[in-house]
Amino acid sequence: MAAPLAMxxxxxxPAQSPTLHWNAPSEACPSQARVSARLDSLLGSRTVALxxxxxxxxxxxxxxxRLRITWDGQTDERxxxxxxxxxxxxxxxxxxxxxGDPIAVSHAVELPAVASTLVPPPPLExxxxxTEPSGSAxxxxxxxxxxxxxxxxxxxxxxxxxxxxxxxxxxxxxxLSFGPSLGLAWxxxxxxxxxxxxxxxxxRVPSTEPEAGRGRVQVVALRAGACVRLGVPAVEVPLCGLTxxxxxxxxHFGPDAxxxxxxxxxAAGAGTGFIVRFAPRWAxxxxxxxxxxxxxxxxxxxxxxxxxxxxxxxxAALGIEFRWGGQFFAEPGKASNE
Numbered sequence: 001m002a003a004p005l006a007m008x009x010x011x012x013x014p015a016q017s018p019t020l021h022w023n024a025p026s027e028a029c030p031s032q033a034r035v036s037a038r039l040d041s042l043l044g045s046r047t048v049a050l051x052x053x054x055x056x057x058x059x060x061x062x063x064x065x066r067l068r069i070t071w072d073g074q075t076d077e078r079x080x081x082x083x084x085x086x087x088x089x090x091x092x093x094x095x096x097x098x099x100g101d102p103i104a105v106s107h108a109v110e111l112p113a114v115a116s117t118l119v120p121p122p123p124l125e126x127x128x129x130x131t132e133p134s135g136s137a138x139x140x141x142x143x144x145x146x147x148x149x150x151x152x153x154x155x156x157x158x159x160x161x162x163x164x165x166x167x168x169x170x171x172x173x174x175x176l177s178f179g180p181s182l183g184l185a186w187x188x189x190x191x192x193x194x195x196x197x198x199x200x201x202x203x204r205v206p207s208t209e210p211e212a213g214r215g216r217v218q219v220v221a222l223r224a225g226a227c228v229r230l231g232v233p234a235v236e237v238p239l240c241g242l243t244x245x246x247x248x249x250x251x252h253f254g255p256d257a258x259x260x261x262x263x264x265x266x267a268a269g270a271g272t273g274f275i276v277r278f279a280p281r282w283a284x285x286x287x288x289x290x291x292x293x294x295x296x297x298x299x300x301x302x303x304x305x306x307x308x309x310x311x312x313x314x315x316a317a318l319g320i321e322f323r324w325g326g327q328f329f330a331e332p333g334k335a336s337n338e
Contacts, residue, residue, distance in 0.1 A: 020096050022089075024056035029063075029085035035093055042097035042108045050100045054092050056085065063088050069099055156229050156236065159325015161185040163196065165287070171313030172219050172293070173203045181317070183223070187325065192238060193226045202251070205299070205307045215299065217307060221246030221265055236275040242289060243268045248297055248309070261299075267291040267313070281324065287317040 022035040030038075050071040057064055062083040069076045078095065082088035097105045163183045170176050183196020202216040222245060227238035248265040271289030278284065291313045298308040 019051050020093065021053040022056075023054065024065075024085065024089070025058075029056055030089045035089055038090070038093045039097055042094065043101055043104050044108060050096070052096045056088065065092050067092055067095065069096065071099070156187065156189050156233055157323075157325065158188050159186075159323055161187060161283075161324075162322045163194065163285070163319055165196075165285075165317040165319025167198065167200075167315055167317045169200055169219075169313060169315050171310030172200060172291075173217050174205050174307045175203065177201070177203050179219075181223070181319075185321070187229075187323070189229075191226065191228055194224070196223050197221070198223055198244070198246075202249075215250060215306060217248065217250045217299070219246065219248055219265055221267075225271070234277055236277075238273065238275065240271045240289075242271055242291065244291070248295075250299055250307075263297050264295050265297075266294040268294060271315075273317075275321065277323075281322060283321040283323065285317075285319050285321055287315070287319075289315045289317075291315065 020035060020039055022030075022032045024030070050069065052067060052069045054068075055066045059081060062081060063085045065080045065082075065088050067078040067080065069078075076099070080088060080091055080095075082091065094105070094109070161184065163181075163185055165181045165183075167179050167181055168176065169179065177200050179198065179200040181196045181198045183194050185192055185194040198219070198221045200219040202218040205215040205217060223242065224244070225240045225242045227240035229236055229238055231237040244265075244267050246265045248263045250261045250263075269289055269291035271287055273285060273287040275283050275285040292311070293309045293313065296309045296311070299306045
């Protein structure tokens, strides 16, 4: 019977000014009187039914306040951190006043003043975190990691690749020839480089001379290229400078069927193409290149010219690339962070 009567008396009683019980070290923090005066200045003559209790303790290099607010049978608990106890007291007082009567506070405090109270200049920071009603003493302030300003996204990825291709060549041998290549590539945000082995199988040299008509020529070369990466991540258009070195091997020329000649093969050129990525680690590519032999060769049978390298050779390729790596970031201040 006493409990319902007490609740009825509370419900019929007029609203009172919010009470904030302030418990903090007196040597470094504002007093109870200063905190109460600040609360009264925010609410003026308005009255609200709200009770609050703040417990302030040192925390690390700053201060931590645990605030418990009760109104209309409900309870809310907050944890606030600040480097300065004065700023922490202002934040707690403002929070209590806003929960008591936000309209009154909006008339009493200008927006710039609120901002300067809640977010003081560095290194002073105030953070508030709502906790569960259980009031756990281990509640921590919520912090969000700031974005890393030292990294920016790059258009292309970085890593290494394994490349396999089928080539068509016109000019290195006596007629159109085909052969495979196998290589490694290194990808960086703005450029790529590759090192590959190319093999153009033996091709018969046409001749009306019976002894010369059995001759065959082949090319074995190690190729290197450096490319600028253009286009978009899904469709890349590299512009490449190329060089290669190897051997131009001729066999079975002349009356001696076992006769073999090996001459140096060096060429330089340029090329372009397309690289289309169709999966995170897979891409297909096409290439179109022009190479200039720097060591041109001729093969003769007596006075009869059997074969000579063309001044410019044209090549085309289709291939597939397997990738690993794949970071899409580059350090600012560096072109590609290699």
